Amino acid sequence: MTEGDNLAMLPTGVTLRGGVYQLRIGAPKDLQKHYGADAWRGSLRTSDRDTAIRLGHAKIAELHDEFERRRAAMRPVRILANAKLVEKIIEQMRHSILNDDDINRASAHPIAHIPLDLEDLGITELSADRFERQAQVREATQLFAASLAEITATGDHRLAKNYAAMATSDMGLPEVDWTDQPVLLAKVARALTSIFREVAAKAAGELIETPPAPTAPTANTGEFGESAAANDEDAAATCGSSHSLEDVLPEWIRFRRAKKNAIQRTTYALKLLRESGHGVALEKITRRHGRDFHLWLTEDVRGLTDKTAKNHFDCIRTLLHVAEVELEWIPRNPWKGMELPQEDSVERPPWSPTELVTLSTAPLFQQYQLPKVARAGGPAAYWIPLIGLYSGARIGEIGQLEVADVVTDDDGAWLSIHERAEGSTLKTTNSERMVAVHSELVRLGFLDYVKDLQEAGQVKLWPVIPRTASRSRGDNFSQWFGQYRRSLGVTERFPDFHSFRHNARQSMRDAGQDARLADAVTGHAPVGSTGDVVYARSVAPSAKRAAVAAIAYTMIDLPRVYPTRSAA
Template identity: 40%
Template sequence: MSTLTGLFSRGPSFYLRVVLPLDHPGRSRYRSGRVVLSLGACSRREAISKGIMLRAEVLRGELPPTASAGHPTATGQLLPLPAASGNYATTLPPTAPPPAYLREVFGKWTEAKSRNKDTVAACKRALALFEQQTGNPPLAALSRAHGVEFRAWLQHPDRGTTTKTAHDRMTWVKSLLKFAHVDLELIHRQPWEGLDIDSSTTHRRRPWSTEELQTLLNAPLHAQYALPADIKSGGAAAYWVPLLGMFSGARISELIQLRRRDIELINGTLVLNITDDGDDLRLKTSAAVRKVPVHSELIRLGFGDYVNGIASPDLSMWPDVPRRDGKTGGYFSHWFGLHRRALGLGRYPDFHCFRHTVRSALANGEVAETLIDALLGHEAKGSTGARVYTHRALADLRTAIEKIEYPGVTASVAYLRHLLL
């Protein structure tokens, strides 16, 4: 059933609350900034129909006649009767609603649409900090000064948070205030609009070095196909996904959601079909939809044999990888971080650094920038025509992908030896 913002009921009667824009001529008459209109005792469907018409009239400046001598009632609210004649009569307004608080807004925000657990948890943490620092005033009493103080508090050195973390927390609270203003009409404006925190990345991602890649490949996992026991590693995914990242530059989420049907043989070339064509498939941008030829080094290591071992085209390439709500590669990414640290590698390079590694290798191979963007799933630069109509031939992409070379880095054919055992 259709809904109408501001519609509410008291017993059998329906009412419509309209928040006047700041530049509305009726602001001088209705100091509260709100007009409450009685729609009478009627069905919800009829109330919505009447409410839409009355709301449009009010926003056009066609306010109902007032109680006496052109003055509003004491509360600044007037209730028109729903008679077809359009005559209005004054009535006592409904009881003023209790003060609204940001936590109530958070509850409605979580119910407004499907949100993953990490998103809700991050917003909830920011809300708790808001309540701690501000003392949790009602929304009607929340001022811009509160926002300035909260922003300074988030960035105080004693808190020990990065500028990005402070920025994210400020943004979550502002999102709730915007929701309270735009969607719920609980406040006349978003008082913290424009209050931002400049953030900077604490660590800049970089390519993997030759030594770091060799450290990774010399570990028992890749040297002996010794799959880890940790369930988050996803069995065979622990072996193949880092290698695919190293020789394709694909994002971890793109690789984890691959199905058997997404590995195609086209004109003799094995290809990763990175797509969002599926109910559970998600890509970062539309430009991320692409086909990436499988590097010959992966074929040498036995990737084609692994693919052929998966019986059904509908099966995941990594059936043992646990799925995390809202983040396809969440659990695997966590495991890879632990694995990397166990090898003596620091916070960086991480998995995403494979994208930087591949870009550098392609650039060193003098691959054109447009081809690099096509392989990595970046938005093409240049004119609109170049972005929309440029399609790269598979042969060009295959030639480009073979430019990825890592001198001084060797990988064992551990998977093939495993098949022979």
Template identity: 25%
Template sequence: MVLATNIVRRAGSANYSVRKRMPKDLWQAFGNKLIWRSLGTPDPEEAKRRARRVLDELDREFDDMRARTSMSEHDIQEAVWSRYNELVDADERFRQDQPDGDDLDEIWRHLEAEFGEFDLQAYRIFETIRDRIEHDQAERAQRLTALKIGTSRGDTQLVAGAVMKVAKAKRVALPKGSSDYKKLAQGLQRAELEALQRAQERDEGDFSGVPRDRLVKPPVAAPAAAPGRSIPALFERYVRENPKNVKPDTLAQTRMAVKLFIGYVGERSPVTVIDKLRVGDWKDLLLRYPVKAAETKIFAGLSLEEIVACNDALPEEQRKPPISPKTVNRYMAGLSAFANWLVPQGHLPANPLLDMFITVEKDTSKPVFSTEELTTLFSSPLFTGCQSDEKLALIAQPGNLQIRDHRYWLPLVMLWSGARPAEIAQLLVKDVREQHGKWIMHITEEGSDDKSMKTKGSMRVVPIHTELVRLGFVDFAKAQKEKGEKHLFPEAERNSRGQMAAKFSRDFGRYLEKVAIKEGRGPSLYSFRHGSADALRRAEYLDEEFAMILGHAKHTQTGRYGHLPEGMLRQRVELVEAIAYPGLDLSHLYPATRQGF
């Protein structure tokens, strides 16, 4: 029978699903995304019948979203207070990162060793590092003046981005001229004014300042500062302290693990319930815990034990498979990190999880692309022309639409540099520049608050391979600069866990399946990084010799600030130019031989 085009089987599933685009009037708040709902049946007639009910449910959900066009006073107050603290904390971190006198002496000795005694370039680099606080003060003064003018005139355009960020996080569609939009915008603007005034006070050595604006204050319903002894209360203390200074994504994973444990023992339980007996029972439940349980409607509102029991009771064809032992270990590791902190705090005598992990055979294989697979990939529609730049199925179909954003460049830059996808995706336009007559990428967390590195040693200067120059990468960077872009790839975004270009990494794996390069396990976006390392080994370089190219070397000032002596840069150019893939021809992608750049 003929089904509507929005009732389809998704890859890897025998059951039908229905899809519906988010209505256009909700895009601003919730994004232009495609909503998928499983129909739970492989029978086309039954799928057609169920689809009508599911689509009606989606329409009701959209109506509910439209109804959320306002924010409570508490939500607005919470957002304003959060913005103030975010900016004050950022200023504090900036100051803590400034080098003191001893640090500056060490930096100067390092620069002298790199550039030579009395070198002018070394002094300019040193001057830039030394005077960072003065440059920051000048920028803050300009921002403060602009905000004061805007606030006095009721103009909140300077904080429009911050307003949209809050609205998106709260899942509320705020019409721009609405009363709540104005309240939120003015509150965020005044919060930034207060934060900038705190920074000025700190410039003069006064760290005692508090907000004087009555609008910038903690929300009335904020939780009491003194924590209790329950697991949730102590976990929030752990998050605030962040003893190992882990990244937000790692904290989010730990939070999920602790939340799952709380789902088993109860929210009001004292931390002393984290013992071997209960952890062992929890681990046993996790080994039966279904994949994507949080996204499954029938499990909504159920406890951990109830979810496992509910899944076990389903007919075999509907039963979800359990999460993998590797995932169980990840949850165990999250709870273990929290338990490690509880021990020296006096809440636990010892960490009960230390010898309770599941033995999982480590997969040391790192799939890379063959020359044939690379040829197929770079001759496929993503690189040569496709039918649409939105739907993955149409991106995999030949057409006249040229994609030239991060989805095009990330694979190519990874192929010829070995850089990580997130490192490339977060590059600023100014990070691609000429040095000693050679084009380089400065991979660093400097220059933007939303940048992050895997480690301090990941910051480095990577010469741009001549093949990338021929492919038009430098010209692309120049074009972005002429357009006034700050970010090289402004379309690349972080996911809710703070991971850069995570969506593209996931979609790229699916794209490889659609163009018949892999089926099931096989190469992924990261395979380009592994492949470049293999290419350097083929060129008879040792891993230690190219560690600094891949970001595995120790932290250096040159890596952080992006200035290399000419001789050192020449050595790195030789290394990068040694990356080669015999038999691979990308000349059809050169700007002179293709249209639509």
């Protein structure tokens, strides 16, 4: 038998490279997004030809089974449209669009809530003159409302479906299946047109009140709708099964009084579970599904850290717990007690002196040249990084601040970091705290910025940063900041925004401040004895202010570029 005959006996896709057999199997086009490439590649981890043949056939069969599982779960489980649900969707759309219009109107991006570029609306650049700017906004909103009416009249309801999806996500609901309800979708499209006509009327000077957000529908009211099987295979799989994880979701919201951000995280975890091919009927979920889902989350193509993968996994595990304990829909939680392997957390390095100079000498910080990208948030692009650098606060904590969270007393100004406002959340219980506003921020005009917002009647400290159904203001800003630092030449994975925390802590330590005091300032969970925990919770305000005052960066030279109150 020749060497060529030996090679011919290997399974298709198995080759010998560097003394070790490898397997390459082409991924079907409809599944390539799950693998991030047009093929699955992997090592068979053997140099023995006979072993490679056996392992190759087994792996090929396993992959083909996986392809079929993924196809069976390609379309997510959705809820069927009904008249009551449509009314709720319209209420949520009207609230969100008019609320976004209120926020954006007084910002550097007054039409950020309209899903078209400025050029598409006939605007090359927004005027600096407020009267000309108002005329531009009026003409742009009227043009968009008229265009939307024409699109709706042709029966094209794709934009309406997108807005409906954002509305259901805002209410913590799965996507709606409109297949058998084109009349109801047309109703949503007409309502969307009417809402943007209201936006145009507001731009023309008419007084229109923004309604409050509606109460999210629940399964008990009949507004939530029924689950729709994703495809025939799903229907067969769930035949005789009365519940799904999507059915647990509204009950979990009711039992736990879940906050909006928790609802968004859990809804997204359910989406990932379906994409992984393990979105089976509730009663059929097993421990093996849990292991396979976690392995899928941690595949390199997903780009998730071990910690993020565990968070997604825990969202599903919580729903299973509710199904077992609260609802008694399953006899036991199959994922209870599962231990998930995690690598040690990556230690982020602080920004180096050279990198801080690169950042601080950019036109944004030297000349107040604000980026025009909506996610940058106008003035937020200038202030948020400086607050992070001079306080060690997390991006999520800064992003959710409201104007009322900047408070003053006889000793100076403070940032009140808490989760009492709607949509606010904190990482740990230690995160709720008062942080002194650094004197450098005061010198640069931060308190003047706050006063300007107060006089404009703004609620949020960063009203220009867009809010989306699945991303907080902090998330959207973080995405922009990552792109911005790379544009400055800081292209490695680290430092990132979170690294500012390490700069602040290091600066406090270098000035002789106690590590426990730095924990109290940055909201870091204290590690050590009970005494350390008690200390972190009982630090005097004067000590916290002194610790913040110790933060200093001699390599940074920032001029005041924010307009003074007298010049504003």
